[in-house]
Amino acid sequence: MFDINKIRSDFPVxxxxxxxxxxxxxxNGATTQKPARVIDAVRExxxxxxxxxxxxxxxxxxxxxxxxENAREKVxxxxxxxxxxxxxxxxxxxxxxxxxxxxxxxxxxxKGDEVLITALEHHANIVPWQMMCERKGAVLKVIPxxxxxxxxxxxxxxxxxxxxxxxxxxxxxxxxxxxxxVKEIIEAAHxxxxxxLVDGAQGIQHGHVDVMDLEADxxxxxxxxxxxxxxxxxxxxxxxxxxxxxxxxxxxxMVDRVSFEKTTYNELPFKFEAGTTNFVGAIGMAEALDYIxxxxxxxxxxxxxxxxxxxxxxxxxxxxxxxxxxxxxxxxILSFLVDNIHQYDAGMILDKMGVAIRTGSHCAQPVMSRFGxxxxxxxxxxxxxxxxxxxxxxxxxEKVKMMML
Ligand code: PLP
Numbered sequence: 001m002f003d004i005n006k007i008r009s010d011f012p013v014x015x016x017x018x019x020x021x022x023x024x025x026x027x028n029g030a031t032t033q034k035p036a037r038v039i040d041a042v043r044e045x046x047x048x049x050x051x052x053x054x055x056x057x058x059x060x061x062x063x064x065x066x067x068x069e070n071a072r073e074k075v076x077x078x079x080x081x082x083x084x085x086x087x088x089x090x091x092x093x094x095x096x097x098x099x100x101x102x103x104x105x106x107x108x109x110x111k112g113d114e115v116l117i118t119a120l121e122h123h124a125n126i127v128p129w130q131m132m133c134e135r136k137g138a139v140l141k142v143i144p145x146x147x148x149x150x151x152x153x154x155x156x157x158x159x160x161x162x163x164x165x166x167x168x169x170x171x172x173x174x175x176x177x178x179x180x181x182v183k184e185i186i187e188a189a190h191x192x193x194x195x196x197l198v199d200g201a202q203g204i205q206h207g208h209v210d211v212m213d214l215e216a217d218x219x220x221x222x223x224x225x226x227x228x229x230x231x232x233x234x235x236x237x238x239x240x241x242x243x244x245x246x247x248x249x250x251x252x253x254m255v256d257r258v259s260f261e262k263t264t265y266n267e268l269p270f271k272f273e274a275g276t277t278n279f280v281g282a283i284g285m286a287e288a289l290d291y292i293x294x295x296x297x298x299x300x301x302x303x304x305x306x307x308x309x310x311x312x313x314x315x316x317x318x319x320x321x322x323x324x325x326x327x328x329x330x331x332x333i334l335s336f337l338v339d340n341i342h343q344y345d346a347g348m349i350l351d352k353m354g355v356a357i358r359t360g361s362h363c364a365q366p367v368m369s370r371f372g373x374x375x376x377x378x379x380x381x382x383x384x385x386x387x388x389x390x391x392x393x394x395x396x397x398e399k400v401k402m403m404m405l
Contacts, residue, residue, distance in 0.1 A: 002299045007384050010035040010291075014384060021354030024389040029174050029202060029333055029380030030358055031224045034288070041287035042229055045280045053279045054253060054270075068279040071286035072269070078289045079219060080210040081236050085268040088242070089282050092233035093201040094124040096220035097168070099235055099272060100197055101128035103245040108165055111137035116159055116167040116194075118143040118151055119370055122174050123363045125199045129168060138165075145370055149178045149325035156185060160192050167196045171203025171219075175364035175378070176325025177333030179203075183214050190215065195241065201225055205382070206304060206331045208297050211236050223281055228288035232281030235272070242268050249274040300383040304332040307381045311390045318397055324371055332381040335362075338397060341404045343375045349403060350377075350396040357393070 008014050011033045016023050025033060045067070051060035053068045072087050081087060090096045109115070115129050119142050133140045141159050144152045151169075160167075167189045172179050182203075186196045195217035203209060204221040211219045218241070223232035237245075247254055247265055251274035256264040265271045292300065311334055315321055320339040338346055347359035360375040361368045368374055379393060 002295070002303060004303075004384070004386060007295065008386075010037070011384055012036055012039070018354040018356070019352055022392075024353075024355040024385075024392050026379040026381055026385065026389070026393065027356045027358050028382040028385075029225075029362070029378060031230070032205065032227045032382060033384070034229070035227060035291050037291055038228060038284050038288045042280055042284040045283050050280070052276060064279060067283045068277075071279075071282040074286040074289055075234055078209075078293070079204075079234075079236055080212050082212060083239060086236055086239050086242065088235040088237065088269045088272045089277050089279075090220075090233045090235050090272075091231055091278065092222040092224070093199060093220050094128075094222075094233075096218075096233055096235035097124055097197070097199065098128045099248045100218050100220075100237070100245075101132040103248045103272075104166060104195075104241070105132035105136055105138075107245050109133075109136045109138050112163060113138045113165045114141055114161060114163045115139070116141050116143065116156075116164050118169050118180070119145045119366055120149075120151060120173045120175075120178060120180065121168070121170050121364065121366070122199065122201065123365070124201070125168050125170055125197075126366070139163075142366075143169075145367075146327075148327040149173070149176045150327040150329070151178075151180055151185075153181070153184070153188075156188050160189065160194065164192065164194050167194055168199065169196065170199040170201070171209075172206065172331050172333075173325065173364070173367065174202045174333070174380075175362040175367040175376070176335045177330040177380075178325045178327055179329045179331060181329075182216070186215050186217075195238075202331065202333075205292070205300075207301050217241055223285035223288065226285070226288055227292060228285030229278075229281040232278045232285050234285075239268065242272070247271050247274070251275040253277075295383065303383050304381060307385055307387065307390065308332040308334070310387050311379065311381065311393070314390055314394045315397065318394060318401070320401065321397075324373075324376055332385075333378060334381075335376040335378045337373065337376055338400060339405060341400060343377045345404055346377050346397070346400045349400045350393070353392065353396045353399065355393055355396050 049063040197218035200221040343359040
């Protein structure tokens with residue numbers, strides 16, 4: 001049973017008011033709110049068994065280590081990875097992509113090689129590759145997008161050459177909500193033996209992700225966008241790559257034996273987890289995955305889909321709105337502009353009505369450039385949002401039009 005009232009009561013912050021009005025939180029693409037059981041799991045870690053992991057023989061360290069490794073197993077099961085060795089805890093999506101860009105780059109990229117990304121990427125899936133290409137003298141190539149925001153898939157085969165070493169693609173665009181056919185893209189790349197990194201920052205929380213079924217070589221996401229704590233994220237990588245790639249950072253835990261002459265490295269996954277990781281964050285994130293698992297990914301997708309269609313229909317009725325990412329295959333993100341009103345003005349007026357939406361380029365300036373704009377208003381909805389909240393957004397947009405036109 002999908003009980004929206006019960007679900008909303010699981011999230012303490014949703015009960016608050018902003019400027020004396022009920023909070024309408026439509027900024028879930030940027031970060032999601034936390035259910036009480038995630039907050040409790042984090043508090044419990046600090047309250048009752050806090051101690052550093054993997055380092056002590058004492059009781060508390062043993063409990064912390066056990067909970068951390070249990071969290072790894074929960075992540076493995078959630079994305080259906082083959083082995084816990086393939087689950088690396090990082091600080092988030094950005095950290096995971098930087099790790100792969102650096103480490104994969106060190107091992108496999110040489111002068112003149114090519115890296116393929118898409119025009120739909122968040123800056124986090126552009127800049128680390130650009131930095132690596134600059135360092136290695138490699139070339140960054142970009143799969144373009146169509147007017148409806150979908151990827152121009154015909155170009156994939158055209159852009160792949162004998163020099164292409166890796167393809168990086170977002171599962172879902174944070175800026176315009178478009179879902180990419182990642183399985184198809186991976187299949188196309190694999191025909192040429194090219195590994196694929198999928199940026200799952202906006203994919204993991206909206207539908208089932210099965211990395212073995214996708215055959216993704218790398219799949220990355222952030223805890224804070226999947227109802228977990230900030231400062232924790234995941235890098236899933238196929239074992240064959242992770243075994244072969246050199247460590248990214250050096251320090252404690254990632255070593256086997258250290259001497260001044262030579263250091264040998266720890267086995268997976270610890271080889272990529274230098275220093276004290278955010279183990280409390282990992283425990284909180286695993287609790288969040290359990291929580292959304294208990295609601296059911298199918299229920300989440302169904303509710304979010306209904307919200308998207310309702311919002312699109314209601315907003316269209318207002319007139320004067322231009323939508324970006326009009327292809328049918330999208331998540332519950334609506335990215336739009338209202339007449340010629342600047343998105344910041346709209347955002348400020350909506351804020352005063354208690355409606356939190358995002359304005360600007362959404363860390364995806366090339367997407368905005370593609371459409372000849374400098375930003376949009378983005379309403380990103382999730383399973384705890386309601387149609388009543390969409391009505392409040394629509395009232396807000398009407399007010400924006402009344403005040404600004
Ligand atoms: N990739 C996408 C598609 C995103 O939406 C985001 C965040 O908005 C990121 C990467 C970066 O995530 P983080 O800031 O959690 O590292």
